[in-house]
Amino acid sequence: MKRQVPIIITFLIGMIMIFSFFIPPLEGLEQTCSLFFDVIAVFAFFLGGGNLMRIHVNKLRRRKKDWGFSIVTLGGFFIMLAAGLLKIGNPGGIAASPTTEGSLLQEIFTYVFLPLQSTMYALLAFFVASASYRAFRAKNREATILLIAAFVILLGRTPFGMLLTGWIPESFSVLQVPNMAIWIMNSPNLAGQRAIMIGIGLGVISMSLRLILGIERTYLGDESA
Amino acid sequence: MRRSTIIVMAMVFGLFILSWIFRSTSLASVQEHYLIGGLKVTFSAFLTLAILSFLYKDNPFYKFAEHLFVGISAAFWMSMGFWTTIVGNLIPRLSRSLSEFFQVPYQPGSYNFVYFIPVILGIMLLMRLSSKYGWFARWPLAFIVGTFAGLNFVRYLRSDFIEQVSATFVPLLVNWQGVGHFISNFSLSASGQFVAIVGNWVIFLGVICGIIYFFFSKEHKGAFGAASRVGIWILMITFGASFGYTVMGRISLLVGRITFLFRDWLNLIS
Amino acid sequence: MLDAAFSIPLVALSDIGRVISLMFIGAGLLWILIRSLRAKEVDRRIVFLFIFIAVAAPILFPITFQERATLIVRKVFDKVESLPAGSKVLLAFDFDPAMAPEVQPMADAISRHCLTKGHNVIFMTLWATGQALLTQSLERVVKGEFPENRDGVDYINLGFKAGNENVLNIIVTDFRMMFPTDVNGVPLDSTSIFDDVRSCKDLDLIISIGGGKPGVKEWVLYVGDRVNVPMGAGVAAVVAPQLYPYYPKQLLGLLGGVKGAAEYESELVRQYPHLEERGTPGLRMMGPQTLAHMVIMAFIVIGNISFFISRRRERKR
């Protein structure tokens, strides 16, 4: 019951998905499965919210380290949830899009969610800079190749590259740095990416097959629970 | 330590209020609710700076911002999922009266009862929250895994395998017009044969050597080893190029934030 | 030589600002170089500060450059340009605020281009956060700049649906099964834009703008390869290199990062000069980009110089 049923479900659904690719009459079944998936995906969002609540309520109750911040999390969670589920302040009422301009959800999104998330990613700019200072060293032949390729692209992607090598005549235009960058992207980069893509693709294919056939069961977790 | 914390807190709070007042007064001529408008902008600027402060070191302001983000994003996804998919796709297939309540067009159908299956599976997924009945969640998990495995199996085989192999079928000589023409033009445009042909060769040899590098069940010795070494060089060019390319993306994100600070908050630029 | 490239507006203040910030950055780099030569560690917070200044200075004192569209970008532009008015174009906004600064400019530029050409545009997103951004874009670009266009006739916003690849797997054969209504609850059957559109097969062009997962790769795997409809893409620079294997067979063109957006904008402005006043955020962003790139290249050079010197020192010992 705990192990066999999931394996059977995986097998059945996997087979439907594969065969409907080749057998047109099964297409409807595949679509329905996809729609089921979409609905379950929403329950996964709910699970995410539930998990969050459980963890932070626990933290609060046991007065773990930094429990004060859990109040912030829970506060934000409930305010946003109320704003979203009840469509507070939505000028279009219940039928309108939840993100209508002027609704509380959209306001919180614009003035709280957006700055938070985009700033978090903006941190990466700083780390890229420090990595290029600290780690980008021509230690050996491979590292040197990597460095040169990166340098050409960096130069070629900015107007500065054209400034440096714009004098090279059109018939030798591949030697202009921006064109060199384009060539690297279109030829060696494409080749390397394709080799990786085929490799990973085969990995995905082979793992999918093992999952469907029930050979690979790691995702089910431990035997006893 | 305590005292310095209080001082910093008070300073940040004071600056916040100050910024609010300044921002509101500058908005007074354009907006009706200028006090709220000023508060909104000031608050987002405060959050932006709180996150940036992480660069110096982990601190309570960063923690506050981050915890707020965690709560809000979870609720945001929940609300969106509820309104778009549950109300948009599920309820119209399940109940006429609920459809009327949510003002969505009811979609009658003879086999609509099957749409209770994902609801049941979804509820089983939520049982993971209970430690006793958590194992029920394996059923929907198996459904998710099965869907992905089945979909990915054929689609990766097609798009990342067959299509990629056939895209590597490139001619050795592109529009050959003799040796003189070949070496006389190094431009990147269509007339530049040298570049086009060398490009094709690099793609062909690069893909093959790259794949040879990813051979695991054969020792990399002799000619095979040499090819694999060429393969790793190609991969290194690829990664170098990707790194160089990505720098631009990362900088853009920072440009976006700084533009916000300078334009929307400080009003330095238009 | 530099002066020729920078198109300097006649505002003395920003000239002074530019010069001062350039001097400051140059002096700072020199200082880091000297420190590195003496084999002293430079705290990474100083590196952070430099990159901040390198990005912030050109925002305050704008430096603009000319861009010329590369082939891979021009192909997308030409496709949009060559379709007859009234073509059905699907624009997928598959991104969240984290990537928005990078891909929003190209999303805006492509939307503008499509609407100027009179195409019928279908907007959708696979990201929950994308819908909120989509609302903002529609308010600003579509409703703000093309007020004569009617919802449901000239454009439609389908919004977000959960399920990632599975959403695509459904719309590839049936839009209405996944989207019974648009984002405002209007049934698709009652909109004229969907009169002749049943599935993705009936579209004339699909453009996915994204940068994560689900994104362009999923569009290629689940839709692009299955339907005989040309597909273009605009992506964040992080994922662009790994999409090159799909070009030109599976993707007709690709806009990578802000440079892709800037190239598209320059092409757009060249063709439709009146659109310039609507803003060219991508082109504007190239100023800070250039300075930041130069600083990063300088870091790489400095790092390597100090690396070689320290290695030589070790060998001498």
Next chain:
Amino acid sequence: MKYKSLVILLFIFCAFTLSAAQEDAAPVDTVQVDSILPPAPVSMLTAKDGENDHGHSITLRWALSADDGAGQNSVLSYDVFRWVPFFMDTLQSIGDSLDAAEGAVAEQLRKRRDQAVVMIPQVHKSYPEQGEWRKIGTALSGQASFNDVGVKERESRDYMADHTDYYYRVDAVTADSTVRTASEVVGPVQSYGQLFNTGRIPVFVAVIVFGFLTIFFVVRAKMGTELYVRPLAGIEAVDDAIGRATEMGKPILYVLGLGTAADIGTIASFTILGRVAKRVAEYQTKLIVPCYDPIVMTVAQETVKAAYLDAGRPDDYYEDIVYFVTQSQFAYVAAVNGTMLRELPATNMYMGVFYAESLILAETGALAGSIQIAGTDQVAQLPFFIVACDYTLIGEELYAASAYLGREPILLGSLKAQDYAKAAVIILAALGLLAASLNWTAFINLFSVTS
């Protein structure tokens, strides 16, 4: 009765006014007709059942009108017409009343509709009597095909019956929609479902071949055939790194990444974690495994527990080796960064699925002076790991590493099958190169997947 006659009178009145109005408008029309000549009709119109589908669709193809893009260049669009029996209106009206009806009435109407739907093929036989041409869609100028796609659900308004005689016609339309030229009628044509999508045969062959290879090698490996896997630099380094950590008395940090338990990268990472945990238990070093996903955490706990048992040191295992942090990307990074800077681990291992946080982790780890070994199948993050870490498992190497370490016949067997597929790629690419150079299109077409 009175009411009915009143309606009829009203109708006649309306008809008269309308025709009068049209007469008034007539002169204006003729002026326009003079300015635009009727375009040339489309030619070679063909109608065929939609290929490789489950039926309910017809594909129309035609040669463009001579005035589309050439000649007078007057064609703006093509209107596609289908001959529709009046009976279909009856069906529609049943559908309309069904939407409004409830209870027993609805049941009765449903029955009536079901009976009517069966009649569809029959009523189409009466062509050209008892029906009329109706516009079903538009194709823009320059387009030479149109798909008339219906729905297979009989309840739907867009239901399109299979095995029914359909007749089509395409009008070339100018800017003045009254100036148009109709094509010849094409028909009868029937739609029907196919049992197999022939456009996808190459994929089908690949599925069969690959499935066979995998099962073959897995079975062979299970029967005990030794399969060789080449050593990987990153994995060789793991043992050294654990030794170094033991000497220094510092812990080892193992990060499983942001993947879920169903991600391939994460599954591969579990195997590597098992091996690392076993070595760690043998050397009695400290192991730290912060987790992002609750399910991943439970699986990781089991893996580590089993490894300690395997190493003969079950007593050294304690629950907090593997712990849950948070399910938020940057909060997770901040927590792991904090751990790195506090504990100063001798070695950091990042194996699994990583996103934007890769560089932040690797940079902070380098700051802490740790040796770093990374492996991910997220191509976009590989450059950062390669630059910032000492060893990196590139894409597929991560999967291979788990086979190399785990030595499980299943993994080794499927790795072997993958290698065979790669060999096939190399051979096919070489043949394709020749084919493309010699214009040998038959070979290239073997690999084209349509639809």
